[in-house]
Amino acid sequence: MTAQTEPDKGITPDQLRSNAIVTGTIFPEAVQVITATPMGSLVKLFGKGLRSNQVYDYFLGAEQLAQWQLSPETESYDGDPLKFRLGVEALRWGLAHEYDPYFSLAIACVDTLPHQLEAVYDYFLKLPRIRFLLADDPGAGKTIMTGLLLKEFKIRGLAKRTLIVALGLFHSPIRISKVKAITVFVK
Template sequence: MVQIQQGNILKSSFWPEKVRVISVKNIGERIKIEAVGLETRTFYDPILSLDDVKNIEVIEEKPFKFTGNGESLFLYLEAHRIRNAFQFDPLYAISVSQINPLPHQIEAVYHYILQNPRIRFLLADDPGAGKTIMAGLLLKELKYRGLVDRTLIVAPGHLKDQWLREMKDKFQESFTILDRSVMNANWGRNIFMDISQAIVSLDFAKQDVRKNIFSILA
């Protein structure tokens, strides 16, 4: 017969979950088991026959081991912290970026754009109003929420380096500028399998020979 002792973890159809034994009492030819559910913390105290006890499985509780890779554990926990940080810090992207946003930038990104289930907005403020900052904040927030895997920035040719520099300096986001030399070096391959964040000039993207490549990402 199964020997049940205080502290054992039990599994049986008598409980909807695994339980930990608090006490075991003999009542004539029956046994009263007082236990607490491991998941719901619900208290159970069934009185079972000796035949019922035969259908109870005592689960061996394995001791904790602390021989794992500490750095891997830290990275795992840090990834989960970052993944859920936006739930506790409504302006998380601002907190981790090297910027001092203006009120209208915060209002546009957090009070309008991010409030929508499907984000399709046109940022068309006046020159110098900080459209790059707003785009960077939006990108960071979407990435931290697990909603963005790949990013393509299409900009006027003379602004490619500015976008590259500001994304790196202000938001710690690394981009690759796609031009003729990069595309030729990767001829016959899907370049977007290796590059997840790219910047391309408007004139380069709209050329007929490459229009279909970039239109797929739209």
């Protein structure tokens, strides 16, 4: 086989330079060139596999180089920008709770009080086994604390089963709407 002059196929020895990425039939993966030294009709290639970090040290002839392809110097930026933004947002939301301990507050539409935040973030979420009975004085914000706790469980993937038990006095229309808002989010 001789070296072909097609624009998409084959590599010449002068194209092999440091940090170039090549693919071909000899190596099982794409290889980043560390050094390429011409030695007469052969080229001594010293490279590193991109997936396995395995070091490759070979003498290659013109026939072998003709079967290789050189990756472009720069990536093309002609992809769909909406899909890119969606992917970046998914990564950001997936990692947000690791960097923001009060993450559910950013997506909650309620105004919380300091004792509610302290109960949820300093006590409920810090224990290894999360099993609680949330009971407090009337008007202390149990519904808001429950909503924050359930949102955090959902975001962190901790909520498998949730049981909300309400007393007979809890059946006023305003309070029922709050519980429905919480249970709709948890489903």
